[in-house]
Amino acid sequence: MQNNRDTELTQIPGMKYIPDYITEDEHDNLLEMIDRQTWLEDLKRRVQHYGYKYDYKKRSVNPSMYLGELPEWLLSIARRLYDNRILGKIPDQVIINEYQPGQGIADHVDCPRCFENTIISLSLGSTCIMQFSHVTTPEKIPILLYPRSLIVLQGQARYQWKHGIPARKIDKYGCREFVRTRRVSMTFRNISQPQNTSIRQLFQPK
Numbered sequence: 001m002q003n004n005r006d007t008e009l010t011q012i013p014g015m016k017y018i019p020d021y022i023t024e025d026e027h028d029n030l031l032e033m034i035d036r037q038t039w040l041e042d043l044k045r046r047v048q049h050y051g052y053k054y055d056y057k058k059r060s061v062n063p064s065m066y067l068g069e070l071p072e073w074l075l076s077i078a079r080r081l082y083d084n085r086i087l088g089k090i091p092d093q094v095i096i097n098e099y100q101p102g103q104g105i106a107d108h109v110d111c112p113r114c115f116e117n118t119i120i121s122l123s124l125g126s127t128c129i130m131q132f133s134h135v136t137t138p139e140k141i142p143i144l145l146y147p148r149s150l151i152v153l154q155g156q157a158r159y160q161w162k163h164g165i166p167a168r169k170i171d172k173y174g175c176r177e178f179v180r181t182r183r184v185s186m187t188f189r190n191i192s193q194p195q196n197t198s199i200r201q202l203f204q205p206k
Contacts, residue, residue, distance in 0.1 A: 015132075034048070049095055050071065051091075077122070078188060089190060103165075105164050109163075110189070147183075
């Protein structure tokens with residue numbers, strides 16, 4: 001199965017999978033910290049927004065939805081992503097999604113005009129499959145995400161492949177089955193420059 005997994009990980013140009021990006025203690029501390037915060041329940045799944053709130057219905061980032069700087073517990077991970085040269089600058093927007101068994105998210109490409117080239121997701125909790133679907137062909141590739149792993153989408157992986165989490169309670173991968181438990185994903189991004197400019201202008205002293 002490892003050979004098949006290695007093949008899948010190289011079939012999508014611009015995608016990088018990093019296992020064990022954080023320690024078990026860091027993983028548990030992050031989950032604890034996340035659950036101390038306020039969850040929004042306006043979607044089928046619970047979410048938290050940091051930096052800027054993303055408007056799912058309009059697929060946009062509105063300058064009036066600026067929420068402030070990332071809190072320190074998120075900023076420490078954001079700085080690490082920059083220090084490890086995974087990103088060219090420190091992320092300024094984070095969305096946290098909670099997936100209970102049976103919950104998922106439709107295949108999508110993160111809003112191209114809202115966010116820059118690099119999309120990063122850190123997995124906490126349950127193992128699950130992230131489904132990749134090419135935007136112009138019927139090709140689909142399942143990628144198994146383990147807790148504490150990081151997936152990085154750039155270039156083709158960012159713009160030419162949709163990604164999503166199938167809504168189910170059991171994932172089948174190779175000859176194995178993975179029963180889902182609660183999963184939490186942390187998505188780190190940078191707001192695209194034109195929207196950054198408008199936000200800075202909005203909050204500049206008069």
